[in-house]
Amino acid sequence: MTAELVRGQNHPLPEARLEIRVSAGTPIVAGATLGDEHGKVHGVEWVAHPGAPTLPGLEVSKQAAADHRLAVDLDALSPSVHRVTVLLALPTGTGGPARFGAVAAPFLAVTGLDGSEVATYTIIGLQTETAVVALELYRRQGAWKVRAVGQGYAGGLAELLADQDLPEARQLAAGIHEAVARGLARSVAAPPPRVPDADRPRQTPAPALGPDQTHGGSGTAPQGSPPPPVGGSHGGGTAPHDPSADTQPTAPMVGGPVNYAHPGRQTTAPPPPPPTAPPAQPGQPAQPVAGDATGWSMDERLYNQVWGMFEDLARTTAAYRSAVDFAESRMEQELDRVLSDPRSRISGQGDAAREAARAKHAQLVDQARAALDRDLDQLRAEADVVEPALPMAYARWDNPVWHGYRVPMEVPMALRLGDLRLPESDGLRIPMLVRLPLERGLWIDAGPSGDSFADSDELRRLALDTAVALAARLLAVYPPGEFSVHVIDPAGAGATTLAPLTRPGVLAGPPAVGAAGVSDVLGRLTQRVDLVQMAVRGGAPDALPPGFDTAEQLLIVNDFPHGFDDRAVTQLRYLADEGPAVGVHLMMVADRQDAAAYGPLLDPLWRSLLRLTPTPDDHLADPWVGHAWTYEPPLVPPGSRILHEVLTQVADARRSWNR
Amino acid sequence: MTKGQAISLQKNDGGSLTAVRMGLGWQAAPRRGLFGSRTREIDLDASAVLFADKQPVDVVFFRHLVSDDGSVRHTGDNLVGGVGAGGDDEAILVDLARVPVHIDQIVFTVNSFTGQTFQEVQNAFCRLVDETNGQELARYTLAGGGQYTAQIMAKVHRSGAGWQMTAIGSPANGRTFQDLMPAILPVL
Numbered sequence: 053m054t055a056e057l058v059r060g061q062n063h064p065l066p067e068a069r070l071e072i073r074v075s076a077g078t079p080i081v082a083g084a085t086l087g088d089e090h091g092k093v094h095g096v097e098w099v100a101h102p103g104a105p106t107l108p109g110l111e112v113s114k115q116a117a118a119d120h121r122l123a124v125d126l127d128a129l130s131p132s133v134h135r136v137t138v139l140l141a142l143p144t145g146t147g148g149p150a151r152f153g154a155v156a157a158p159f160l161a162v163t164g165l166d167g168s169e170v171a172t173y174t175i176i177g178l179q180t181e182t183a184v185v186a187l188e189l190y191r192r193q194g195a196w197k198v199r200a201v202g203q204g205y206a207g208g209l210a211e212l213l214a215d216q217d218l219p220e221a222r223q224l225a226a227g228i229h230e231a232v233a234r235g236l237a238r239s240v241a242a243p244p245p246r247v248p249d250a251d252r253p254r255q256t257p258a259p260a261l262g263p264d265q266t267h268g269g270s271g272t273a274p275q276g277s278p279p280p281p282v283g284g285s286h287g288g289g290t291a292p293h294d295p296s297a298d299t300q301p302t303a304p305m306v307g308g309p310v311n312y313a314h315p316g317r318q319t320t321a322p323p324p325p326p327p328t329a330p331p332a333q334p335g336q337p338a339q340p341v342a343g344d345a346t347g348w349s350m351d352e353r354l355y356n357q358v359w360g361m362f363e364d365l366a367r368t369t370a371a372y373r374s375a376v377d378f379a380e381s382r383m384e385q386e387l388d389r390v391l392s393d394p395r396s397r398i399s400g401q402g403d404a405a406r407e408a409a410r411a412k413h414a415q416l417v418d419q420a421r422a423a424l425d426r427d428l429d430q431l432r433a434e435a436d437v438v439e440p441a442l443p444m445a446y447a448r449w450d451n452p453v454w455h456g457y458r459v460p461m462e463v464p465m466a467l468r469l470g471d472l473r474l475p476e477s478d479g480l481r482i483p484m485l486v487r488l489p490l491e492r493g494l495w496i497d498a499g500p501s502g503d504s505f506a507d508s509d510e511l512r513r514l515a516l517d518t519a520v521a522l523a524a525r526l527l528a529v530y531p532p533g534e535f536s537v538h539v540i541d542p543a544g545a546g547a548t549t550l551a552p553l554t555r556p557g558v559l560a561g562p563p564a565v566g567a568a569g570v571s572d573v574l575g576r577l578t579q580r581v582d583l584v585q586m587a588v589r590g591g592a593p594d595a596l597p598p599g600f601d602t603a604e605q606l607l608i609v610n611d612f613p614h615g616f617d618d619r620a621v622t623q624l625r626y627l628a629d630e631g632p633a634v635g636v637h638l639m640m641v642a643d644r645q646d647a648a649a650y651g652p653l654l655d656p657l658w659r660s661l662l663r664l665t666p667t668p669d670d671h672l673a674d675p676w677v678g679h680a681w682t683y684e685p686p687l688v689p690p691g692s693r694i695l696h697e698v699l700t701q702v703a704d705a706r707r708s709w710n711r
Numbered sequence: 712m713t714k715g716q717a718i719s720l721q722k723n724d725g726g727s728l729t730a731v732r733m734g735l736g737w738q739a740a741p742r743r744g745l746f747g748s749r750t751r752e753i754d755l756d757a758s759a760v761l762f763a764d765k766q767p768v769d770v771v772f773f774r775h776l777v778s779d780d781g782s783v784r785h786t787g788d789n790l791v792g793g794v795g796a797g798g799d800d801e802a803i804l805v806d807l808a809r810v811p812v813h814i815d816q817i818v819f820t821v822n823s824f825t826g827q828t829f830q831e832v833q834n835a836f837c838r839l840v841d842e843t844n845g846q847e848l849a850r851y852t853l854a855g856g857g858q859y860t861a862q863i864m865a866k867v868h869r870s871g872a873g874w875q876m877t878a879i880g881s882p883a884n885g886r887t888f889q890d891l892m893p894a895i896l897p898v899l
Contacts, residue, residue, distance in 0.1 A: 166738075367781030371811035374780065378763045378813045419812040677779045 054169040057200035068127040074120040077156035082120040087135035103231035141183035152178035173200040182208040340434035342441035368427040375420035383413040445529040459705040472681040493638030495661035514666035516549040518685040532705035539563035542615025556703040574623040584634040604635040612642040717877040730842035734799030737835035757801040758888040763813040782809035816868040822861035837864040
């Protein structure tokens, strides 16, 4: 018989081995303190918490979770322990809710080993508290009882622990929160929010993944491991030692240098309902609706929807390819069998068997194609409504939304870097959206790639064109004064192609030329990275010099390594490694062959950049199945003046902002 | 359901099911021992192996939570088992309408990753739930555990235009589904 306790009520405990289940609907920290007969907690070793989850007779979770199971063995507790206090706290510094009043009332159940509930308690009436003593188990005349306490503390864990006379309360509370934050950082998913794969043995492990993406990962936390790294294939014909081809993650990963967690937002909370599709007509698929995905804003919903379409296309294509592969291998086996059967040579049986094998193959392939076509139709219909609804940052240059360009007031969630498609997708293009601020630099490969027959000069020009289109996009979607673009063009070779940027005056300065220009720009950006790093590490981001330009910085490097000496190359590598975390990004427009003299020294540089190609090339892999997707750069339609119009407005806004 | 029994996954009204959930639950059998290692001890893992014409094509398990085609999804690893309140400790969702055309059987297995035998597991069950309305279609409780570390629970296979589930319940040994392949093949 379950006793439903109210605050202050107690209940006898029939068994020594118990589980205390906690559910709160949001990740919380659970812990327990042990007290002597006077209730005194003698030291930190009397506290079980995520950083030290096991004590004799007591075990708590290692991390914050919406549901906990605390194991208690009263017989195994030290004889000096007379009281076990179960406490809950909201994790701090993780963007979660700031007070218990904002979350569902925590529910606790004390159960026996067979799962039978002994007593339950719902902690109601909490408001500004961030930590609460939920229950206490206590020894009374040799028998154990449970009491519902429900005492909250607005001062949080530190105040709660101090109230139990624990001398090191403050340090311990800080330590617990730090242990929890470490755990949460590993378990919260980056977009796309769909259930991502855990890392798979057959894929290359990602350098950016945390060490915990293994079997022992998270039993209680939401399955939020980041998508696995995506193996890239370099036009299909790359030698295996080419390190740039080994890992080319398309976009979202956690554990990278940039934390996209909204400081005021709890990652696991349910977002408001999206616009829903009208109910489907019987026998027909639902009509697609733009923004039909979860998210806090239309931009976020569209972002999630696009990633959802990306995943759907990846998976439906995987199903199709797998069915076709199977049909082919089965047909081959059956044909072999016919060939090795002596009877088939002397009669018409062999022909009939061969015919049957081919028919089976054709039938299965037809079925698979029908399933694929059904899904492609659905996705195409979805793309037809989603594309026109996309905001500027997600839209192609030919989208009318660009004609109504206004300088934005805030940084968008993501940017379209181009389009992705598969050979089977037949006209269906998925926008390639990456989160802003950029997590890694970009490398526009000016070398020969894919099936393009353009000559080397043409490729270089196309690559710089692509870089200009991308830089223009970044400039256009950031509010004025929040994004600066620097250009290094040592020989001045790109002057004509760079004109769309230089003419309206949207750059931070004229393109740097010559060795002196190179070292000047690199020196300034390196110094900036150093300064910001020092300020952040010193915990004094306000201490930056007055007039410090807080904008994100993008450095476009054309013609690398022309004009670079060893020192400049080292600085460039430093910027690639350390820059993204402090808002300094690289965009290299380069052919690796030109830098071949540096040998493997530059491999880490190329690897750290996202490789894009100026011509369509299938070198990007998705995070789910690892198909090779063909990337198409976001080039401005020939003859369009949209770039000029947009950048003119950007330049005007920059000038008035600078005044 | 009993071992070997088969049920059709047609709905009573003639329509066929679109999505089913294979739920697994278990408890560690209470036994005397060192405290602390008890409840964490038994880590059973549910896996689903997708077969096309008796050839394994894809596997959904704790390191590959979604089949490449997206039709079979694992809800995530549970390392400790439940308190036996009847809830599923691990579940595998199968979107029957999206299963690729060449996949004709999906076999569900449970293995003890930590190596204990099923003697130390009690109240293990597998049940099939209509995911669209939460209705339980079939429940199969494992009879007394024995000296084995894995069990082939059930299979869902195409029959005519629809699907059928068959309870299997045959014991096997192995820590992960790879070890079970020889034991699975005879039940296909």
